[in-house]
Amino acid sequence: xxxxxxxxxxxxxxxxxxxxxxxxxxxxxxxxxxxxxxxxxxxxxxxxxxxxxxxxxxxxxxxxxxxxxxxxxxxxxxxxxxxxxxxxxxxxxxxxxxxxxxxxxxxxxxxxxxxxxxxxxxxxxxxxxxxxxxxxxxxxxxxxxxxxxxxxxxxxxxxxxxxxxxxxxxxxxxxxxxxxxxxxxxxxxxxxxxxxxxxxxxxxxxxxxxxxxxxxxxxxxxxxxxxxxxxxxxxxxxxxxxxxxxxxxxxxxxxxxxxxxxxxxxxxxxxxxxxxxxxxxxxxxxxxxxxxxxxxxxxxxxxxxxxxxxxxxxxxxxxxxxxxxxxxxxxxxxxxxxx
Numbered sequence: 581x582x583x584x585x586x587x588x589x590x591x592x593x594x595x596x597x598x599x600x601x602x603x604x605x606x607x608x609x610x611x612x613x614x615x616x617x618x619x620x621x622x623x624x625x626x627x628x629x630x631x632x633x634x635x636x637x638x639x640x641x642x643x644x645x646x647x648x649x650x651x652x653x654x655x656x657x658x659x660x661x662x663x664x665x666x667x668x669x670x671x672x673x674x675x676x677x678x679x680x681x682x683x684x685x686x687x688x689x690x691x692x693x694x695x696x697x698x699x700x701x702x703x704x705x706x707x708x709x710x711x712x713x714x715x716x717x718x719x720x721x722x723x724x725x726x727x728x729x730x731x732x733x734x735x736x737x738x739x740x741x742x743x744x745x746x747x748x749x750x751x752x753x754x755x756x757x758x759x760x761x762x763x764x765x766x767x768x769x770x771x772x773x774x775x776x777x778x779x780x781x782x783x784x785x786x787x788x789x790x791x792x793x794x795x796x797x798x799x800x801x802x803x804x805x806x807x808x809x810x811x812x813x814x815x816x817x818x819x820x821x822x823x824x825x826x827x828x829x830x831x832x833x834x835x836x837x838x839x840x841x842x843x844x845x846x847x848x849x850x851x852x853x854x855x856x857x858x859x860x861x862x863x864x865x866x867x868x869x870x871x872x873x874x875x876x877x878x879x880x881x882x883x884x885x886x887x888x889x890x891x892x893x894x895x896x897x898x899x900x901x902x903x904x905x906x907x908x909x910x911x912x913x914x915x916x917x918x919x
Contacts, residue, residue: 584683586612588808588844589724589741591682592673596656597621598636599729600673603865604844605814611661611672615645616652618729628731640868641777642908665819667886668904682729684722684741684808691727692718699801703727703738706798709758714750716742721751722808738803748807748842752793759796759803762789766797778868779882779911787914788872806867807842822889823898828906829855831899832880835862835873845902846870856885857897862912865902869912881912 586592590602592612597620603613616636618626626633637648649671653660661672688707695701703723711718722728722741742748762770771785780788789795794805833852840847846864853859864870873879884903889895901910 584811586681587683587743587811589684589722589739589806591617591724591728592678593680593682593729594656594673594677595679596677598652598655599633600652600671601724605809605811606816606818608661608663608672608818611674612678613661613663613670613672615671616648616659618731619651626726626731628729633731639777642902642904642906646904646907665821666823667825668823670904684724684728685719685743687728687730688721688723689719691723699727699736699738702799702801703740706738706758706803707740710740710751710755713754713758714747716747716750720744720747724806736801738798738801739806740803741806741808743808743810744813745807745809745840745842748805752805755805756793756796759798761796770795774868777908778866779909780913784913788869791874792871794871807870809840809843816891820891824887824889825905826856826885826887826897828882828910829885829899830880830882831859831885833859833878835875835877835879838873838875841871841873843870845900848873848875850879850899852879852899854885854897854899859885859897859899861888861896861898863898863900864912865900866910867902869901873912873914878915879912880915881910882906883910883912 586602586607587605592600598616599618600614601617607613618633619636620631621634623634636651637644652671658674659671662669691700692704695704707721720743724741725739726736742751771782774785796803831852831854835848835850837849839849848862850862884900884905886898887895888898901912
């Protein structure tokens, strides 16, 4: 059997009490690329095995992420890493600092077998409904966030994962038949939250929400759906593809193909004019945008431009959304396209 390894949205508990969320499935041989999300300390309202727990990342914005990275690195400089293959500096957890590796599909299997509280019962019920309606085995699902490590509250959100692009598309196609779509007031609050953190207009966020079809409410609890790339679909190793940052640029052009529109990063082929030339690829590390652009869309935005060198030696330009260098100013906006 192929080794599972570390996959997107796994959680890692480190020896100095941080919970890191894994970013993508491709990592250096001695560390795991991840960002800090929680920390065991005396300030927090949650409990993990009787110990107080606080959020290091209070919201999903680049400003908040940079602060979280700085807090973790101030406690242990070994978390900071120059990732040569990606030409960035980011946090990566050395293998010898990992105390526990939480796997979403294993945690969900435990919940399905014996739920311990009302929220876990709701999760089990929801997953079985989605599984039956989409003809997708429960083993393809997982849970992340506070549910994954078991320190959730009774009103915690439900963050569901589906492993594999085809399985995810099947589940997504029936998701809003099982969970209720956001009502107008909920959608307005969602739009306000996104606009506050990203350079988008409310109408952009409405289109994004309607296209993605991954956010709703089940029995009064917010539920979201995410795709995770399983090890069987990973085609490269760390370092085989090289990235070289060129700089920041506005861009306009067309999305020409949806390659992996739901994973981290979401990958699209495109024809985009930038200050550095024509970009042929879009990498959306900001998961908010996954599934938002479609083939044939005219788009505009602002992001980091990088040169990618493939194992064959061929190189191309790509636009990256969700880089630390852009400091939250990057975005992609669909100019034309159906909901």
